[in-house]
Amino acid sequence: MNSLEIAKSCSTYSCWHPLFALEDLEEGGVPVYTQLLDQAVLCERLSEGKVSVRLADQQRGPDRQAEDLHSQVQFGFVWACIGPNPQLLFDIPEYHEPDRRNVCTGVFGVEVSAPRAIENFLDMGHFPFVHTGLLGIEPHTEVVDYQVTVSDEPNEIVATECLFFQPQAAVGSVGGVVTEYVYRVPHPFCAILYKSCPFDESRRDVITIFVQPESEERIRAHTMMSIVDPESSDTSIRLFQQMIFGQDKPILENQFPKKLPLDPLDEISIRADRVAVAYRKWLASGGVRYGVIPGAQAT
Amino acid sequence: MLKLYDYELSGNCFKIRWFLNILGIEYESVAVEFYPSKEHKSAWFKEINPLGQLPVIDDDDFRLRDAQAILVYIATKYDSSGNWYPSHDASQTGEIAQWLSFADSLTATISSARLATTFFFDFDLEKCQTGGHELLRILDEHLWFQEQQQLEWICRGRHPSLAEIACFPYVALSEEGGISRQEFAAVRRWTDRVKRIPGFIGMPGIFPAGS
Ligand SMILES: [Fe+2]
Numbered sequence: 290m291n292s293l294e295i296a297k298s299c300s301t302y303s304c305w306h307p308l309f310a311l312e313d314l315e316e317g318g319v320p321v322y323t324q325l326l327d328q329a330v331l332c333e334r335l336s337e338g339k340v341s342v343r344l345a346d347q348q349r350g351p352d353r354q355a356e357d358l359h360s361q362v363q364f365g366f367v368w369a370c371i372g373p374n375p376q377l378l379f380d381i382p383e384y385h386e387p388d389r390r391n392v393c394t395g396v397f398g399v400e401v402s403a404p405r406a407i408e409n410f411l412d413m414g415h416f417p418f419v420h421t422g423l424l425g426i427e428p429h430t431e432v433v434d435y436q437v438t439v440s441d442e443p444n445e446i447v448a449t450e451c452l453f454f455q456p457q458a459a460v461g462s463v464g465g466v467v468t469e470y471v472y473r474v475p476h477p478f479c480a481i482l483y484k485s486c487p488f489d490e491s492r493r494d495v496i497t498i499f500v501q502p503e504s505e506e507r508i509r510a511h512t513m514m515s516i517v518d519p520e521s522s523d524t525s526i527r528l529f530q531q532m533i534f535g536q537d538k539p540i541l542e543n544q545f546p547k548k549l550p551l552d553p554l555d556e557i558s559i560r561a562d563r564v565a566v567a568y569r570k571w572l573a574s575g576g577v578r579y580g581v582i583p584g585a586q587a588t
Numbered sequence: 589m590l591k592l593y594d595y596e597l598s599g600n601c602f603k604i605r606w607f608l609n610i611l612g613i614e615y616e617s618v619a620v621e622f623y624p625s626k627e628h629k630s631a632w633f634k635e636i637n638p639l640g641q642l643p644v645i646d647d648d649d650f651r652l653r654d655a656q657a658i659l660v661y662i663a664t665k666y667d668s669s670g671n672w673y674p675s676h677d678a679s680q681t682g683e684i685a686q687w688l689s690f691a692d693s694l695t696a697t698i699s700s701a702r703l704a705t706t707f708f709f710d711f712d713l714e715k716c717q718t719g720g721h722e723l724l725r726i727l728d729e730h731l732w733f734q735e736q737q738q739l740e741w742i743c744r745g746r747h748p749s750l751a752e753i754a755c756f757p758y759v760a761l762s763e764e765g766g767i768s769r770q771e772f773a774a775v776r777r778w779t780d781r782v783k784r785i786p787g788f789i790g791m792p793g794i795f796p797a798g799s
Pocket of ligand 1: 410415420533537
């Protein structure tokens with residue numbers, strides 16, 4: 290099976306996938322190309338926040354809408370589903386709170402599979418070595434034990450009580466603190482991170498990664514923050530996030546193999562990270578075949 | 589205080605930050621968001637640099653653009669050792685100028701390839717990659733011959749020069765543009781040596797020595 294056939298044969302085809310930040314598209318402008326699951330798609334921003342997404346090689350007849358793919362705008366992004374029966378897109382309730390700053394922090398091209406990018410996002414162990422002086426610092430390298438639960442309704446992974454010492458946890462932080470993280474994985478290629486908010490102890494900042502799989506080994510990583518921060522400018526929020534992502538990019542691109550192995554014996558014994566183990570199992574049981582190397586049982 | 593119009597993910601801005609760090613010069617960084625908002629093309633920044641390019645410095649109201657020109661200015665004004673830019677020595681300064689120009693070619697090829705792969709700039713990626721690969725080959729051959737003469741650096745002399753500062757960043761970022769350094773062993777030995785020069789700092793995508 291080639292990559293396109295794999296996409297069509299697995300649950301990935303009925304997922305929603307992010308394509309663009311709405312603000313990056315010009316209203317009434319020319320349709321913009323991008324790639325999704327090995328297919329070229331065209332995305333067009335119409336008036337009043339509406340969008341139209343279609344396969345680029347699709348001939349257009351008189352009934353334009355009949356040829357359009359399923360699309361929607363959510364969390365400031367255009368999402369599309371190529372398959373005929375889209376699954377429900379997850380929600381992020383905090384996003385809708387009126388006093389939140391919702392900032393699209395940029396899209397970055399990376400030569401890696403979508404699940405590798407998600408797994409990296411879930412991994413705190415790399416903070417002291419990759420995000421030195423910001424999200425972690427030696428000798429504070431220990432990831433204390435945390436809780437991982439997998440639920441059916443909604444179908445997602447939640448990791449809680451992830452405590453980590455961070456020298457500069459966010460753009461608004463002054464000095465080092467022990468930060469508490471909560472991770473949610475509500476979608477095979479999307480993850481949400483909740484972390485202590487430096488401005489309000491009772492609330493949590495939200496950082497998301499929405500991965501657009503261009504192909505099995507090439508992604509566009511869309512990032513977004515939904516935070517309580519009355520002080521920092523949008524630009525400084527974006528610049529902080531870009532710096533973090535710029536540090537992750539070479540790590541991601543040096544992953545080998547680029548696809549994520551799902552066989553429990555493959556890599557898990559050496560990297561016994563519990564959320565990663567849960568994520569790989571969850572992908573396998575959810576029938577995800579795209580961007581992964583299936584385990585022995587699945588082949 | 590010296591002011592640097594700066595973007596964290598730019599290799600050309602990084603070389604200025606790094607050189608200022610080597611010389612121990614304090615400066616104020618003014619962030620200009622190159623991506624995604626293209627602030628370097630904004631009206632306010634074009635008043636500072638009509639070319640709409642980073643970096644730019646402002647040193648006591650003396651304003652200068654172009655990374656290579658800025659390096660020459662900083663070395664001439666602030667490096668009392670004279671090692672980085674020996675302006676009294678004709679052949680050394682001539683060589684350095686030659687490699688500063690080579691650094692511009694690295695920007696036109698490797699940096700452009702990286703902008704295409706990472707930030708979706710509409711460049712001819714294959715052409716940039718081919719051009720960048722060819723420049724790395726030329727640098728590799730040059731460094732190999734230098735090594736044969738027990739010379740560790742790009743230019744003649746026992747001390748690294750501005751040629752190191754100017755050329756290193758986009759060589760070190762080549763993989764982000766999809767240009768492998770696998771076959772260029774002399775280049776890889778040189779990047780390891782450069783990372784051990786006192787005062788080295790990294791940037792996103794460039795890690796310090798030993799990691
Ligand atoms: Fe990271």
